[in-house]
Amino acid sequence: MTNKLGIEKLDEGTRRFQETVFPARRPLFEKLAGGQSPSVLWITCGDSRVDPLLITQMEPGELFIHRNIGNIVPPYATPHRAEAAAIEYAVKVLGVQHVVVCGHADCGAVKACLNPASVEALTAVREWLELAGSLRERVEQRFGCSEGEECLERAIQQNALDQTQRLKTHPSVAEALAAGKLQVHAYYYRIATGEVLVCSNLEGEAVTARRA
Ligand SMILES: [Zn+2]
Numbered sequence: 001m002t003n004k005l006g007i008e009k010l011d012e013g014t015r016r017f018q019e020t021v022f023p024a025r026r027p028l029f030e031k032l033a034g035g036q037s038p039s040v041l042w043i044t045c046g047d048s049r050v051d052p053l054l055i056t057q058m059e060p061g062e063l064f065i066h067r068n069i070g071n072i073v074p075p076y077a078t079p080h081r082a083e084a085a086a087i088e089y090a091v092k093v094l095g096v097q098h099v100v101v102c103g104h105a106d107c108g109a110v111k112a113c114l115n116p117a118s119v120e121a122l123t124a125v126r127e128w129l130e131l132a133g134s135l136r137e138r139v140e141q142r143f144g145c146s147e148g149e150e151c152l153e154r155a156i157q158q159n160a161l162d163q164t165q166r167l168k169t170h171p172s173v174a175e176a177l178a179a180g181k182l183q184v185h186a187y188y189y190r191i192a193t194g195e196v197l198v199c200s201n202l203e204g205e206a207v208t209a210r211r212a
Pocket residue numbers: 045046047069070071104106107108109110
């Protein structure tokens with residue numbers, strides 16, 4: 001029943017888009033039909049509460065978006081090609097000037113990293129999250145915690161920062177960074193308040209965050 005209602009809502013929304021939203025913005029879509037030229041590769045979690053275009057107020061065509069559980073960037077040397085292909089295409093072909101890895105509050109993937117037993121029965125999820133590396137150990141070491149709301153927030157920010165480092169293992173990113181053509185950023189989206197924080201990790205020390 002829930003599924004039927006869900007698909008009905010989806011179909012109704014699609015009709016509304018075609019009948020009212022699209023005609024009102026026809027010039028934008030006609031321009032986009034000829035190609036894309038996004039300036040940002042935005043890597044975020046698949047979580048349904050995170051809407052990149054909504055929270056950044058960017059337009060269709062402005063963000064090249066890649067999503068996976070936990071906004072993880074596997075190191076280039078691993079066999080995972082979905083992320084590697086998205087990064088290579090965005091950087092080398094589309095020429096994006098920025099890569100943003102955006103974590104979000106209450107991220108189930110990071111929760112699972114802090115409590116691996118919770119995903120013991122989910123083979124694919126567990127194996128995927130192993131790519132987050134020893135996040136729990138790093139958080140314990142750096143912040144002296146492994147549970148609680150504040151610890152989760154720090155872990156999510158640390159995870160986003162970790163991925164910005166992993167981006168540099170991708171040759172396309174390393175080359176563009178060396179040429180001064182690209183910047184990488186770690187963001188954190190706080191769902192309950194709408195805040196978007198830029199995370200920084202000066203000299204490998206404590207994670208700090210400021211308003212974007
Ligand atoms: Zn998430």
